[in-house]
Amino acid sequence: MTIYNFSAGPAVLPHEVLQQAREELLDWHGSGMSVMEMSHRGKEFMGIAAAAESDLRGLLAIPTNYKVLFLQGGAHLQFAMIPLNLLRGKSSADYVNTGEWSKKAIAEAKKFSNVNIVASGADKNFINVPAFDTWQCDPNAAYLHYTSNETIGGVEFNWVPETGGIPLVADMSSNIISRQIDVSKYGLIYAGAQKNIGPAGLCIVIVREDLIGHVSPSTPTMLDYKIHADNESMYNTPPTYGIYMAGLVFQWLKRNGGLAQMEQTNISKANLLYQAIDASNGFYNCPVVKSDRSRMNVPFTLKDASLDGEFLKQADTHGLLQLKGHRSVGGMRASIYNAMPLEGVQTLVDFITHFAKQHG
Amino acid sequence: MTIYNFSAGPAVLPHEVLQQAREELLDWHGSGMSVMEMSHRGKEFMGIAAAAESDLRGLLAIPTNYKVLFLQGGAHLQFAMIPLNLLRGKSSADYVNTGEWSKKAIAEAKKFSNVNIVASGADKNFINVPAFDTWQCDPNAAYLHYTSNETIGGVEFNWVPETGGIPLVADMSSNIISRQIDVSKYGLIYAGAQKNIGPAGLCIVIVREDLIGHVSPSTPTMLDYKIHADNESMYNTPPTYGIYMAGLVFQWLKRNGGLAQMEQTNISKANLLYQAIDASNGFYNCPVVKSDRSRMNVPFTLKDASLDGEFLKQADTHGLLQLKGHRSVGGMRASIYNAMPLEGVQTLVDFITHFAKQHG
Known part of the structure; x- marks a missing residue:
């Protein structure tokens, strides 16, 4: 895995x-x-x-x-x-x-x-x-x-x-x-x-x-x-x-193409993840206004916070690590820095979409 | 080597x-x-x-x-x-x-x-x-x-x-x-x-x-x-x-025996090197008074400083690296910290003894 x-x-x-x-x-x-x-x-x-x-x-x-x-x-x-x-x-x-x-x-x-x-x-x-x-x-x-x-x-x-x-x-x-x-x-x-x-x-x-x-x-x-x-x-x-x-x-x-290429990849990664969150019909929510959303750190909450533990447990078994949100905010946070490949974000998107279907 | x-x-x-x-x-x-x-x-x-x-x-x-x-x-x-x-x-x-x-x-x-x-x-x-x-x-x-x-x-x-x-x-x-x-x-x-x-x-x-x-x-x-x-x-x-x-x-x-053993090894290493310097009939000199000599850092000079370059060059070819003394002191310095094995000090001693015979 x-x-x-x-x-x-x-x-x-x-x-x-x-x-x-x-x-x-x-x-x-x-x-x-x-x-x-x-x-x-x-x-x-x-x-x-x-x-x-x-x-x-x-x-x-x-x-x-x-x-x-x-x-x-x-x-x-x-x-x-x-x-x-x-x-x-x-x-x-x-x-x-x-x-x-x-x-x-x-x-x-x-x-x-x-x-x-x-x-x-x-x-x-x-x-x-x-x-x-x-x-x-x-x-x-x-x-x-x-x-x-x-x-x-x-x-x-x-x-x-x-x-x-x-x-x-x-x-x-x-x-x-x-x-x-x-x-x-x-x-x-x-x-x-x-x-x-x-x-x-x-x-x-x-x-x-x-x-x-x-x-x-x-x-x-x-x-x-x-x-x-x-x-x-x-x-x-x-x-x-x-x-x-x-x-x-x-x-x-x-x-790998310097910062011009890196920036394009980072935009693609961030778009992919925010779109999945926004398409979840409120199962997930990112509170940040769209124009100011970070390409690097994506915080999101589950509508039903009682599912947080199950989400993190299942994420771990899928090899998706360290998604727990900062203690001051709660929920989840996916940090998708330069070194996170597009496939990693895609895997996360597949997981959160599947999890929402299971529990939505 | x-x-x-x-x-x-x-x-x-x-x-x-x-x-x-x-x-x-x-x-x-x-x-x-x-x-x-x-x-x-x-x-x-x-x-x-x-x-x-x-x-x-x-x-x-x-x-x-x-x-x-x-x-x-x-x-x-x-x-x-x-x-x-x-x-x-x-x-x-x-x-x-x-x-x-x-x-x-x-x-x-x-x-x-x-x-x-x-x-x-x-x-x-x-x-x-x-x-x-x-x-x-x-x-x-x-x-x-x-x-x-x-x-x-x-x-x-x-x-x-x-x-x-x-x-x-x-x-x-x-x-x-x-x-x-x-x-x-x-x-x-x-x-x-x-x-x-x-x-x-x-x-x-x-x-x-x-x-x-x-x-x-x-x-x-x-x-x-x-x-x-x-x-x-x-x-x-x-x-x-x-x-x-x-x-x-x-x-x-x-x-490896904790600090009691490490200290004994460090005493052995330091004694070995200082004895070789002191036995060189003045070819090498360590200026520090014997009671206060460091077990960790052994500075020494060659009587004929014009041999310094040759000493360092030959040391390098014997795999004995970074012996050049600090710029403020000149000469040589052998740092023989915990991680330097006794064999390393013995190899250095053999080298300096041989070098003194060659050039003494």
């Missing part, structure tokens, strides 16, 4: 990437060493890291005036690093609140800055992206932060806020490299790796050069982007194996 | 651990998932993490009033987290300066605290541990910090400072689980994993419960030990694969 893993993160990785990692695990390219055993300053690993950065730059067409940093601490540490680095003498930052991950970013920013909530989906229980013409932006904000995809709520921006000259900051943890973007519209993009990029423990930051180098002297050195940028992410020992795995994923994307 | 990798870190891992990782890479215990693909909140990974903690607790006989934390950011982030967490309203901390890693810890602590250097090996060019009866301790210090093994200088404490009631803090990055210790003598022990524990990107902190929970409100949440302790290292997504690998290393140690 083929297993399909719908975990929200850490999440499924491309099968051929895992196979390559397995083949190279004891001896990378005849070096006699596992990648895990290599000095980060040795020529072998320096080559691996340089290729990973170069491939990511190619995939996202990252302009040369942006630094790419391979950091640790996940998006959670970025929630602090962003105000600590980007306030640059200003006293307030703009935040959009579209759900659980926005709220976490906002709560942490309030430790270091005044926070202006420019718009919130709270009054509609976070089922949509607030329309841009309702946003109350502060012309003196140090930056504007938004969560381009809410992993828990399944709400995704399909447009980029226009902020004038205010640096735009995006938490792309759960939709980076799932679609084409114009990096030049952003001041800073960050993403924990454990959804679309690789194993947990790696966080990627893409930041415009002029925005860094302005921290106060009391900022911990490890929380200063400039330190990492000046040392090419080798100020201290980076998460070497995670960088290696990310590099394999980037190569896999390049071999 | 058998390869022996003397990297200072990331460093050699036990061969049978890498083999097990390879076998389980695509499918952990029939789960259909790689460990890298598992939700950190799923039962599979929760079990892996709990076993890793339990095994480490067993190996080091960690008392129940100590928390074991699996963090990110390496020792470098600890350099900031320690003063941010352990000052507890005090204004000064004691630091011992025994070399490069002490200096880094001290420089970072100065951002947050007054620092009293109780003793320094600087006047002797860091070739020894300053005698305890010369230390100028501050009775009001929040804690006393020392580096139990200097990875670059090759200076190791073979005794534990007695600080009265002052919490003792040790950077054990390069000698943790290489020898038996009495954890109850410490307030906090920390160690980057990439030397004796597992892959880079994981940092282990062992901290006495009463010392945490005292940060100021302006401390980034991710830098508060209490947050990680209260959430059993799952406040955010931990470096799951690193924790898994660390767990395999702990199991390997348990299968």
Whole structure:
């Protein structure tokens, strides 16, 4: 039986990437060493890291005036690093609140800055992206932060806020490299790796050069982007194996048509699943408004929640794993990141359709 | 040809651990998932993490009033987290300066605290541990910090400072689980994993419960030990694969006699190598005084430094890798952590003895 893993993160990785990692695990390219055993300053690993950065730059067409940093601490540490680095003498930052991950970013920013909530989906229980013409932006904000995809709520921006000259900051943890973007519209993009990029423990930051180098002297050195940028992410020992795995994923994307092809596949996958949910005559329900539905994380509930346990049990026996919804939402959630093949989504659709017929 | 990798870190891992990782890479215990693909909140990974903690607790006989934390950011982030967490309203901390890693810890602590250097090996060019009866301790210090093994200088404490009631803090990055210790003598022990524990990107902190929970409100949440302790290292997504690998290393140690046996093997390995250096009639020299020589990192120079390149070249052809000394010291450095077998050290000894005969 083929297993399909719908975990929200850490999440499924491309099968051929895992196979390559397995083949190279004891001896990378005849070096006699596992990648895990290599000095980060040795020529072998320096080559691996340089290729990973170069491939990511190619995939996202990252302009040369942006630094790419391979950091640790996940998006959670970025929630602090962003105000600590980007306030640059200003006293307030703009935040959009579209759900659980926005709220976490906002709560942490309030430790270091005044926070202006420019718009919130709270009054509609976070089922949509607030329309841009309702946003109350502060012309003196140090930056504007938004969560381009809410992993828990399944709400995704399909447009980029226009902020004038205010640096735009995006938490792309759960939709980076799932679609084409114009990096030049952003001041800073960050993403924990454990959804679309690789194993947990790696966080990627893409930041415009002029925005860094302005921290106060009391900022911990490890929380200063400039330190990492000046040392090419080798100020201290980076998460070497995670960088290696990310590099394999980037190569896999390049071999398979890059982000243009990936985006088309992701649209097909998401359409397939949402159509099955919407065609269930209310047996299943996705609360998110159609225009703002995530291509990556599809939350849905069963009309009869008492069937949840049976649904999950049967899904497991069909090899459809980790479909249980986040504890804050309940129901189900299917995360269908880049590495989830179309066949996996089709298998899920067949299963939910059959289950609805059985129990409808 | 058998390869022996003397990297200072990331460093050699036990061969049978890498083999097990390879076998389980695509499918952990029939789960259909790689460990890298598992939700950190799923039962599979929760079990892996709990076993890793339990095994480490067993190996080091960690008392129940100590928390074991699996963090990110390496020792470098600890350099900031320690003063941010352990000052507890005090204004000064004691630091011992025994070399490069002490200096880094001290420089970072100065951002947050007054620092009293109780003793320094600087006047002797860091070739020894300053005698305890010369230390100028501050009775009001929040804690006393020392580096139990200097990875670059090759200076190791073979005794534990007695600080009265002052919490003792040790950077054990390069000698943790290489020898038996009495954890109850410490307030906090920390160690980057990439030397004796597992892959880079994981940092282990062992901290006495009463010392945490005292940060100021302006401390980034991710830098508060209490947050990680209260959430059993799952406040955010931990470096799951690193924790898994660390767990395999702990199991390997348990299968092989635990730390009592490991310590004996490490003493044998270190004696073998130092004796060969000392018996070379000055062809090789280790500058560290004998009583303070590290069992983990053995720096040595060739009397004729113009032979360094030839030495490294020949070593490589004999499968003896990554022997080049740190850029700040020059010469050679053989790191002989737990995972370096006695045969690896014997092969190195045979090589250096032969090389000295050839060129002496």
